[in-house]
Amino acid sequence: MEVTQKSLKGGEFIIKETNAQDVFTPAEFSEEQRMMHQTCLDFIASEVQPLLERLDNHEEGLMEDLMKKAGELGLFGVSIPEQYGGYDMDFNTALLVTEGVGGGHSFPVAFAAHTGIGMLPILYFGTEEQKQKYIPKLTTGEWVGAYCLTEPGSGSDALGAKTKAVLTEDGEHYVLNGQKMWITNAGFAHVFIVFAKIDGEKFTGFIVERDTPGLTFGNEEHKMGIKGSSTRQVFLSDVKVPKENVLGEIGKGHLIAFNILNIGRIKLAAACLGACKMAATLSVKYANERVQFNLPISKFGAIRQKLAEQAVRIYAVESAIYRAGMDIYRTEQELLAQGQGANEALLGAAREFAVECAMLKVEGSEVLDFVTDEGVQIYGGYGFSADYPMDRAYRDSRINRIFEGTNEINRLLSVDMILKKAMKGELDLMGPAQDVQNELMAIPDFNVEEETGLFAAEKKTIQKLKKAILMVAGTAVQKYMNSLAKEQEILMNIADMAIKTYVAESTLLRVEKEAAEKGEEALATQIDIARVYLADAVDIVNKAGKDAIASMVEGDEQRLLSLGLKRFTKVDLFNAKEARRRIAAKLIEANEYVY
Structure with missing residues (x-):
């Protein structure tokens, strides 16, 4: 490409x-x-x-x-x-x-x-x-491969692992002892990537083959969902691993774990996207088939709103996933051109966009939860029956908010990574944040020349949402400085503001590009989708911003920031009902997810 x-x-x-x-x-x-x-x-x-x-x-x-x-x-x-x-x-x-x-x-x-x-x-x-x-x-x-990182006492805190590796006297093997849990594919995998601490401190990766003596497995876990996947504990009792099977550098296992997670997070979002489309199609088909009061329930506004909102959120997260995916690919090509090896280039590119990967993991998994939950509701009583497909879809969706780092961890990470990039000089946040502060103190300019064209007003809204993020994040950094990491509630507020803004912008950009090629009429319902998502994103940014401001400051400073937030999230009213009806009409006519 x-x-x-x-x-x-x-x-x-x-x-x-x-x-x-x-x-x-x-x-x-x-x-x-x-x-x-x-x-x-x-x-x-x-x-x-x-x-x-x-x-x-x-x-x-x-x-x-x-x-x-x-x-x-x-x-x-x-x-x-x-x-x-x-x-x-x-x-x-x-x-x-x-x-x-x-x-x-x-x-x-x-x-x-x-x-x-x-x-x-x-x-x-x-x-x-x-x-x-x-x-x-x-x-x-x-x-088949499997990955052994999590332990009974270390989940999100991966570096707190207790599994130990000791070099034998002849220097030819490492002896591993420990316990891993929630290991996907453990029931039939042939190759295990196992993390252990050499001498109790050097966190290191190892390649362990299934038939290695001392490697044993627990029974299959009884899970809420994804029941068909193999999930077992893995026990290591004096497992002798050849020194040639050390993976990467000794003491640098965290580089393996964290770099692979960046790729895993955006891929999880893509898998959630596929599940979303399947669940949305099932919802549309059932709504067309189910008759109540002598009408298919797809004729009713309450059901149409659900079908449309499923489509809005699916289309939006899809826009963001493939935007970020191409950004990663382009950066990979740039690094290759600079002389980096293929592996280093992709890992470097994924690391560059680790913020977006974390945000999309959150958005993708939460959209799937929403879509399947609404799917159950559309099916009604049948949605709660194991004889119908939404039961399994609903249960299977839930794990995705825990996989690849919980959504809480990913929210915190996304903001933490942005701030660290700013501190390293890789991202100029302070200048734009100061500009926003100056704008708050200035008299608004009412004579700004209005831009024209598709999404001109919406683009202005996106710009203002970004100012809201900078205002709230800048205030948090100034107030808490090095103790900001302890203010997890505020960090998650900022993350929600950033996630919704990124996804809303991605959706607008996608529709704008495709409309320029095919014409606005051909993209009419996609334009509706972009506007519906943005209208809701503005409300979410406003709520998260208010929560953060209220928990950080009081008095005059609170009033000033509240006025700024109100200015940055002020938009004209939008008739989302009619837009959703148009979105739903195409789904109902096609009898499947079509966007």
Whole structure:
């Protein structure tokens, strides 16, 4: 894929504008990419959906067999270099494939654990010998990977792990002792990425093969959802691992864990997107079929509002996912051009956009929770029945707000990473934040020349929302300084402001670009979607801003900031009801999610 446009730096969306022509939209996927996506959809429909009940009952060998079939189809090799049996395709293609399998309930959990945290640590941090030994077999599905980080006493605090590794007297092996839990694919994986502390302090990654003596497994966990995925505890009792199986540098295991998580977070958002579209289509079909008072319930405004709001949030998060995906890809290409190796370039690009990856993990998982919850409501009593599909969709969605770092952790991380980039001089936040402070003290200029064109007013609103973020974040930094990390409630307020602004802007940019190519009439309902999402985003930014201001300051300063927030979130009233009716009408006519 040729790269011509330039991307902003990670987190820079808060202080700079993006030209609509510089974003990637899903309409730009090539025929080859669409075919790969369709292959995934077909695989889920023909191979996975008919087996859901059997998968949930953990029928022996069933998930493993599905993984082998997926490997034979080439679904594991999208991002893998050709020399290891892969296709070496761009990052957005990998996201599109992840989206394609996202509607497979438990299957995408096994898929993502294998293709992400199960394979990528070896690909990006392994020696050439390690890559040659493991990656080809992991790519074809002959072997399956798993990732052992979490322990009974360390979840979000990954570096608090207790598993130990001790070098043998002859210096040829490390002996591992410890316990890991919530390990996806543990029931059938062949290769485990295990993190342990050498000498009780040097956090290090190891490659451990399943047949290594001393490696044992607990029973399958009984889970609320994703029941078909294998989740077991992994016990290490004097497990001797050859020193050649140390992964990366000794004491640098955190680099593996945290860098891989950046990629995992945006991929989780893509998987949630695929599940969202499936649930939305089920909702539309049921609303068209279910008759009450002699009418399909899709005729009723209350149901149409639900169908439309599902579509609005799905379309919006999709816009942001593939915008960020292309930003990562472009940055990867820039780093390659500067002479970095392929692995270092992608990791560096994902690290650059770690803020966006964290935000999208939050938004994607919460949109899926919303969509499935509304799906249950649309189905009514049948939604609560295990004989209908929303029961499983609803339960399966819940884990995504915990996977890849809880949404609370990701909210805190997104703001923390932005502030750290500012402190390092990588992001000029102080200048724009000071400009906002100066604007608050100045008399408003009522003679500003109005811009024209599609979304002119909406773009001005986005600019003001960014000022609101800078105002609140700037106040928080000034007030709390080094103790800001303890004010988690305020940090989460700021995160919510940033997330909604980024997604709203991404949606506007997508629609603006596509409307310029196809005409505004052809994008009429997408324009409705962008405006509905923005109207709601403004309210969320306002509420989060008020909560933060009220908890930080009092008296005159509070009144000044409140007036500023009111100015920055003041918009004309928008008839969202009629817009949602138009959005829903297209869904109902097509009898599926169509956006």
